[in-house]
Amino acid sequence: MSISEHPMPLTGHARAIVKSLLLNGPQSRSDLAATLELSPGSLTRLSRPLIDTGYIIEHPTLDQPTGIGRPSVPLNFNHDRFRFIGVKLTKTHAYAALTLADSRIEHLITRTLDIPTVDNAVATITELVEELTAKSPVPIHALGVALGAHVANYRTITHADHLGWDEVPLSELLEQSTGLPTYVENDIVAHTESTHWFGEGRETDDFALFTLGAGIGYGLVTHGQAVTSPEAGYSLLSHFPLRTEGLSSRMEHLATLTGVPNTKLLRVECGHEACATAMLTLGALEQRASKLLGRTVTFSQLIGLAQAGDPVASAIADASGYALGTLLAAITNLTMPTRIVLGGEAVLLAEVAATSMHDGLHDNRDPRSTDPELRLQNPDLALWTQGAAVVAVHTSLVGRT
Structure with missing residues (x-):
């Protein structure tokens, strides 16, 4: 099929009808009309061309009530067409x-x-x-x-x-x-x-997405709309500073365990001490673990060692977990989402270092404030x-x- 044969994007009420059915699943005509603030007659008139062209379908259910009058048949997006x-x-x-x-x-x-x-x-x-x-x-x-x-x-x-x-x-x-x-x-x-x-952000109108993996990623949805900017592709939180008293004490503990000076532990290739890249990316975690354990260590091996109770691996995860909590506190303080979704290839850090992550969150928030709901995504990059x-x-x- 050539590009010219593809239909143009929908607009107006047609767009609103299709989007609502796509995002929310089958809906009765009365519910859909109420959601879109349309009269039943207007919805019938506007939905007919969409049915005729195959964008939406009538979606009969097995439990429709029987009785006098014609039952209302729900509408649904036509997934088989696209x-x-x-x-x-x-x-x-x-x-x-x-x-x-x-x-x-x-x-x-x-x-x-x-x-x-x-x-x-x-x-x-x-x-x-x-x-x-x-x-x-x-x-x-x-x-x-x-x-x-x-x-x-x-x-x-x-x-x-x-x-x-x-x-x-x-x-x-x-x-x-x-x-x-x-x-x-x-x-x-x-x-x-x-x-x-x-x-994981489907049931809420405001949430922040934070990802940690090869790089640092951040997205924000508020009032049901993604916050956009021409600068969104620049990974603006990559070098957010995370050095606090709580992190410094954890890094001092790691220095005591290994005999490696604290300043060398905090700095990685990006050149910053204790920024988000230095504390939370796969490369930084693997570099720090390999240096302190004296052999090449992958992120999954680091997590396995920490779970098994290895003191050095546990201290590395503890410090980065605290740094993660500090950054979650900053995100919550600045943008006030009710939910934060954590993702990326290194998201397992949030599970292994959950206690220190929550310590970092609470140490950098007003004690009267409410924690955002945290949800973790599957780390599979595919x-x-x-x-x-x-x-x-x-x-x-x-x-x-």
Whole structure:
């Protein structure tokens, strides 16, 4: 299917009807009309073209009441009509998923990206799209790509430091290669949107998303809307300072255990002492553990050692857990979310160091304040393909206001 054959994004009441059914599932006509502040007659008139064109369907239920009069048949989004492909791109891998419009994954495949050049990335993504297209029961509606980068207008990579890319028209290149409408977004922005619509942020109008892994990510939803900024792709919390009295005492304990001076423990390649990157990223944790344990230590090995009670590994996790709690306190104090969703490849730190994390949170909050609800996401990076798919759904199908 060529790009010209794809329908334009929905607008107006049609957009509102489809989005409500997509996000909230089947609804009776009366409930949907009330939600959208429409009269029953207006809803019937507006929904008929959407039924005729296959965007929504009537959704009869087995437990409909019997009696006098015609029962109301709920409406639902027509999931069978649409498929999307979401790609999460890193320096070393391309993860791709065939999804429904609500980001449910039907097929997930991965390719190694041996050399992260633009040409190799485009060729690899094209191969993944072809493989998933062959598995789809219907034509693919759109392609979404998410990566750690600053992105302009869902089309151009302005800066991707970890890939060494600048001013790359990635959407155009992939549209030429795949024939699909393609939308590109910063991975944290995409993941925030997916978490908001279909994930751990679904039941609340305000939450913060904080991710710790290869880098530091932060997203915010307030009043039911994601907070956006042209600077969202710059990882603005990466070097947030976390050195406090509580963290210093924990690092002194670690220095006593190992004989390594405190100043050397706090500083990593970023050049800062006790910033978010230095305390919470995979690279920093692995670098610190390897230095202090005298051998190469991966993050999963560090977590395993801490869980087993190794004193050095436990002290490393304890210090970083406290730093994590300090940053959660700052996020809560500054933006006041009622929920914080924690994700990323290093999210298990929040489980292993839960006590010190809560200590860091409480030591840096007013004692009269209420803790935000904390929810942890699956650390599997491949699931970030859902965020890329949601960007494609939002932009190509539902439309942005």
